[in-house]
Amino acid sequence: MTPLLRLRAVGKRYGAGPDVLTGVNLEIRPGEVLGVVGTNGSGKSTLLRILAGLSAPSAGVVDGSPSVGYVPDRFPAATRMTAVSYLRHLGRIRGGPRAGDLSARAVELLDRLALVGGPGAPIRSLSKGNAQKVALAQALLTEPELLVLDEPWSGLDPAAHRALAELLAESRERGAAVVFTEHRLDHARACATRVSQLVAGSLRPALPPTPGDERAVRIVLRGEGADDWRDEPGVIEVARKAGEVELTVARDQSDAVLLSALRRGWSVFKLDSTADDSTAATGSPSVR
Numbered sequence: 323m324t325p326l327l328r329l330r331a332v333g334k335r336y337g338a339g340p341d342v343l344t345g346v347n348l349e350i351r352p353g354e355v356l357g358v359v360g361t362n363g364s365g366k367s368t369l370l371r372i373l374a375g376l377s378a379p380s381a382g383v384v385d386g387s388p389s390v391g392y393v394p395d396r397f398p399a400a401t402r403m404t405a406v407s408y409l410r411h412l413g414r415i416r417g418g419p420r421a422g423d424l425s426a427r428a429v430e431l432l433d434r435l436a437l438v439g440g441p442g443a444p445i446r447s448l449s450k451g452n453a454q455k456v457a458l459a460q461a462l463l464t465e466p467e468l469l470v471l472d473e474p475w476s477g478l479d480p481a482a483h484r485a486l487a488e489l490l491a492e493s494r495e496r497g498a499a500v501v502f503t504e505h506r507l508d509h510a511r512a513c514a515t516r517v518s519q520l521v522a523g524s525l526r527p528a529l530p531p532t533p534g535d536e537r538a539v540r541i542v543l544r545g546e547g548a549d550d551w552r553d554e555p556g557v558i559e560v561a562r563k564a565g566e567v568e569l570t571v572a573r574d575q576s577d578a579v580l581l582s583a584l585r586r587g588w589s590v591f592k593l594d595s596t597a598d599d600s601t602a603a604t605g606s607p608s609v610r
């Protein structure tokens with residue numbers, strides 16, 4: 323199957339800054355859903371802007387020019403327009419369906435995403451999650467071949483999560499490809515057909531570590547720090563006991579999780595491999 327988009331040895335740096343991306347090779351095929359994970363600042367948004375054709379790579383080649391629907395990491399619209407007139411306006415600029423069809427599609431998307439205030443809600447008045455719904459609706463409006471979604475679940479409530487999952491499944495069924503970024507590896511894996519990880523500017527298959535897998539480590543923390551661990555990149559499982567929390571963590575993200583734990587006020591009690599309990603090390607983070 324011919325890829326919609328192919329990146330070959332793509333690199334990106336901003337001005338005289340360091341390389342954000344180096345040697346990224348990627349093919350995106352119709353019907354696939356690619357999740358991109360990575361720590362803050364690893365270059366996920368940069369990669370997505372290149373995929374959306376909004377940013378030129380500093381090195382390498384991008385082949386293919388599919389029609390793209392893009393949700394940016396920050397939705398820029400601060401307009402007096404209502405949600406539906408904003409979508410109609412964008413649809414006309416993009417030369418999509420006829421005006422009547424465009425309005426019907428816009429209203430349908432906003433209804434399905436349950437925009438608070440309805441299609442006539444002024445964009446300026448919207449909360450973060452509701453603005454995100456409009457951002458999603460504009461990306462889906464003209465049924466593009468490629469959806470490029472930067473943290474699409476950000477700010478959405480559970481009902482909107484479900485609506486988005488259905489909309490993405492429908493896009494896939496009509497042959498569109500989807501690329502999204504996400505911080506939670508487990509969520510990315512639940513939503514994607516393939517998950518890749520950005521590490522040191524390069525894209526590689528995301529580790530699918532499971533407890534007992536040599537690619538996972540166990541970290542036991544003691545203390546009373548903030549413990550919303552499920553959102554921490556690399557955390558696979560969380561178990562709590564009095565005064566302790568036990569995390570199963572992707573090995574290659576364990577340093578970042580340890581740093582985060584220390585910053586949150588926890589102390590590291592124990593760290594070991596989940597594959598072989600005989601290698602348990604106490605008080606030492608040197609498990610590599």
Ligand SMILES: Nc1ncnc2c1ncn2[C@@H]1O[C@H](COP(=O)(O)OP(=O)(O)OP(=O)(O)O)[C@@H](O)[C@H]1O
Pocket residue numbers: 336339342360361362363364365366367368369395
């Ligand atoms: N327009 C820009 N000009 C200069 N540097 C930039 C620009 N955009 C991004 N960067 C830098 O590129 C690096 C990668 O940023 P990017 O936003 O792509 O990462 P990210 O993985 O999406 O991060 P996050 O998870 O925090 O959203 C960061 O060091 C960032 O400061």
